[in-house]
Amino acid sequence: MNFTLPSLSKILQKGGIGPDLARQILDLDEDSFFNSVLPITKALREAVFQNEVSFCSITNAKSGACIEDCSFCAQSNAYKxxxxPVYALMSADKILEKAKKKKKFGGTEFSIVTSGRGMSKAKELDTMVDAITKIREQTDLETCASLGLMEEKDLRRLKDAGMIHYHHNIETARSYFxxxxxxxxWDEEAQTVRQAKAMGxxxxxxxxxxxxxNKDQRVEFTYQLKELAxxxxxxxxxxxxxxxPLADKHDLEPLDCLKIIAILRLAMPKTEIFVCGGREVNLKDYQRYMFDAGASGTMLGNYLTTSGQAPQDDLTMIKELGLKPVGPHGKKKAGLAAAV
Ligand code: SF4
Structure with a gap:
């Protein structure tokens, strides 16, 4: 198939390609994708991030027993x-202990994830604020949290405690949610993202x-993300x-995954893109092309309820590709975030 993307400088100048071109990429055959798209996404990543690849990792501070019904999630009570694993929120001291362990392994950021719609009790938020305060006082780690849907007043307490990053996914396209x-x-998810962004x-x-x-919804998701910036x-x-409910869903070929990464990179040339859960089982041998497709980072170690590739295997792959591992988020600090 004959397909041509605009030049690198045009894509950068315009702040990314539009949805029509992105949609066409999702229909390309493998040769056209590798010949017409991959060289541009690779050059874009190199122009913005040079040869650096970020790592992040997560700690699950509360697991399972969730009253929401996200169809992909093993932590929902709806899918008995x-x-x-099911356990209540760890104590602030236990979270601090995990953060210190991470620091010992050379981490620069500590990411705390909890199951659930949000902080279900005021006491949980108190614990989280306490944990973040202690981590800030006793380590130089940057803190990140993924605590579900949050209101401004609760986010404010976390910000005042010194938290820098907030993670919250929109999961999929609004029309498919x-x-x-x-x-x-979906609007509740997006509102939390907007709120966190507005608060700095x-x-x-x-x-x-x-x-x-479907493919249209992959494009829709991409540009909804772009709008949330x-x-x-x-x-x-x-x-x-x-x-x-998604136990038997196997929709993705490795090439589909590369195309998804590519349209995200081409739509948002300067945004960090981390390839996280499911990369091993879906990308398979094409994992080594994910950085050419535009990924600028990946997750090291285990995911929430599934195991990841051994960190050493990731580091070997990165080294073989001539890339340099650095700390997460904006590549501000050198150093490798080790899994706890
Ligand atoms: S809210 Fe989070 S923990 Fe609960 S079911 Fe959804 S993804 Fe899983």
Whole structure:
């Protein structure tokens, strides 16, 4: 198929390609994609991020027993047969201990993730504020949290405690969201992202592809993300969890994953793109092309309820590709974020 993208300088000058071109990329055959798109996405990533690749990792501070019904998630109470660890929010001291362990391994940022719609009790938010205050006082780690839907007053307490980054995904395109979640809305997700952004957090926002959305909806998701203007995008590819409604969903070929990364890079040339959950099972041998497709980072270690590739294997791959691992978020600090 004959397909040509605008030049690198034109794409940068315009702040990215538009949805029509992005949609065409999703229909390209493998040769056309590798010949016409990959050289441009690689050059774009190099122009903005040079040869640096960011790593981030997460700590699950509260797991399972969630009252929401996100169809991809093993932590939902709605899917009783889905295997997932269940434990209440760790104490502030336990979270601090994990942060210190991470620091010892050379981490520069500590990301705390909790299951649930949001902080369900005032006491949980108190614990989180306490943990962030202690981490700030006793380490030089930057703190990031993913605590679900949040109101301004609660985000304010976290900000005042010294938290720098807030992570919240919109999961999928707005038009497809009701097929995936019925207990809250896409607009509620987007509102949390907008709120965090307005308050000056560095915002990390992405979603999961391969949940049954069509190609138009992949493009819709991309440009809805662009409108929210996150500082970084974690893109996940569905790794179906047994016992969930998406347990048998296997929609993505490795080439589809590369195309999704590519349209995100081409739509948002200067935004960090982290390839996170599901990369091993979906990209398979094409993992080594994810940086050519435009990824500027990846997640190291395990995900929330699934295991990741061994960190050493990731580092070997990065080295073989001539790339340099650096700390997460904006590559402000050199140093490798090790999984806890
Ligand atoms: S994704 Fe979050 S809100 Fe949704 S079911 Fe899982 S833990 Fe609950």
């Amino acid at each position: 047969s889905a295997p997932s 009701p097929n995936i979640v019925t207990t809250h809305t 957090f560095e915002v990390c926002c992405g979603g999961i592809m391969g949940m049954g959305e 996150p500082d970084s995008i974690p893109i996940n590819f569905l790794n179906p969890r047994p016992g969930t």
